[in-house]
Amino acid sequence: MSTQTLYRWGAITTIVTALLFVAAAVALIVVPDGGLANPIAPTLYYIGLILTVPTYITIYAAQSQAAGKLGFAGFVLSVIGSILYSGPIFVLMAGTSGVATWHDLWGFAMGNVLPLGASIFLIGSILFGVATRRANVFPRNAGLLLIIGSSLWLVAFYIPVPFLLSVANLLSAAALTWMGVSIYPRAQTGAVQVEQTA
Numbered sequence: 001m002s003t004q005t006l007y008r009w010g011a012i013t014t015i016v017t018a019l020l021f022v023a024a025a026v027a028l029i030v031v032p033d034g035g036l037a038n039p040i041a042p043t044l045y046y047i048g049l050i051l052t053v054p055t056y057i058t059i060y061a062a063q064s065q066a067a068g069k070l071g072f073a074g075f076v077l078s079v080i081g082s083i084l085y086s087g088p089i090f091v092l093m094a095g096t097s098g099v100a101t102w103h104d105l106w107g108f109a110m111g112n113v114l115p116l117g118a119s120i121f122l123i124g125s126i127l128f129g130v131a132t133r134r135a136n137v138f139p140r141n142a143g144l145l146l147i148i149g150s151s152l153w154l155v156a157f158y159i160p161v162p163f164l165l166s167v168a169n170l171l172s173a174a175a176l177t178w179m180g181v182s183i184y185p186r187a188q189t190g191a192v193q194v195e196q197t198a
Contacts, residue, residue, distance in 0.1 A: 006058070006061075007058065007062070007183055007184075008184065009054075010054065010055070010057070010058025010059075010061070010062075010180075010183060011058070011180045011181070011183040011184035012180070012184075013051055013054045013055050013058065013180075014055045014058060014059065014176050014177070014179055014180030014183065015176070015177055015180040015181070016051060017048050017051040017052055017055045017173075017176055018172075018173035018174070018175075018176035018177040018180065019173070019177075020044050020045075020047055020048035020051065021044075021045075021048050021169045021170075021172055021173040021176070022169065022170060022173045023044045024041050024044035024045045024048060024169060025165070025166035025167075025169035025170050025173070026166070027040045027041040027044060028041050028165060028166050028169075029163065029166050037096065038096050038097075039093050039096040039097045042089055042092045042093035042096055043093050045089050046086055046089045046090055046093050049082050049085055049086040049089060049121075050082075050086055052078070052079075052082045052121075053079055053082055053083070055176060055180075056075055056078050056079055056082070056128065057075075057079075058183060059075075059128070059132070059138070059179055059183075060072075060075040060128075062137060062138070062183055063131075063132065063135040063137035063138060066134075066135035066136065066137050067131040067132065067134070067135040067137075068131065068134070068135070070127055070130060070131040070134065071127075071128065071131030071132070071134075071135060073124075073127055073131075074124050074125070074126070074127030074128030074129070074130070074131050075124070075128060076124070077120050077121070077123055077124025077127060077128075078121055078124030078125050078127075078128050079124070080120055080121075080124070081117050081118070081119070081120030081121025081122065081123070081124050081125075082117075082121045083117070084113060084116055084117025084120060084121070085114065085117035085118045085120075085121045086117070087113055087117065088113050088114035088117065089114075115157075115158075118154075118157050119154065119157075122150045122151075122153050122154040122157070123150075123154070125146060125149075125150035125153075125172070126146075126147055126150045126151055126154070128146065129143045129144065129145075129146030129147035129150060129175070130143070130147060131143075132146060132179075133147070138178070138179050138182050139178055139179075139182060141178075142174075142175045142178035142179050142182070143175070144175075145171050145172070145174050145175035145178070146171075146172060146175035146176075148171050149168050149169070149170075149171030149172030149173075149174070149175055150168070150172060151168075152164060152167060152168035152171065153165065153168035153169065153172060155168075156168050
């Protein structure tokens, strides 16, 4: 696979991930019971979390030299957290779809794995946002949006404030969209570093 193809698909994946988080945020507002009474929001989150792995790989590859150790730490924590976070979301998706036989697994995952995975993923994303601002490869404000969105998401995960999770998702999605749009034009040349645009 050429570098151009890698960045082109990475840019598309980054934007699709952002759109899935936006759709999940809207579902949390529109669907009764905060979107947890049916599988719509959990399914969107699940697919989005799975896609954060190639998304973060693309973003890290584009700024790896400039992001330094902090960027690497944020990247690793985000990917590990995303994987851990997606497991319980899958169980939630199954539970909201009426898979009653998964009840015990669901309870275990929701009580143990979900908080750990979400915390690691969001702390990693905050560090990744800080490293993105410091690297000065992507627009610095995209890194700031990732920091704010991930911080609010972490707060919303533990403190149920109406609409806070949706706002956090929209800010994180805006950051990923901005980075994805920044990567895509560079996919034509296969350049490793994305030029800062703002």
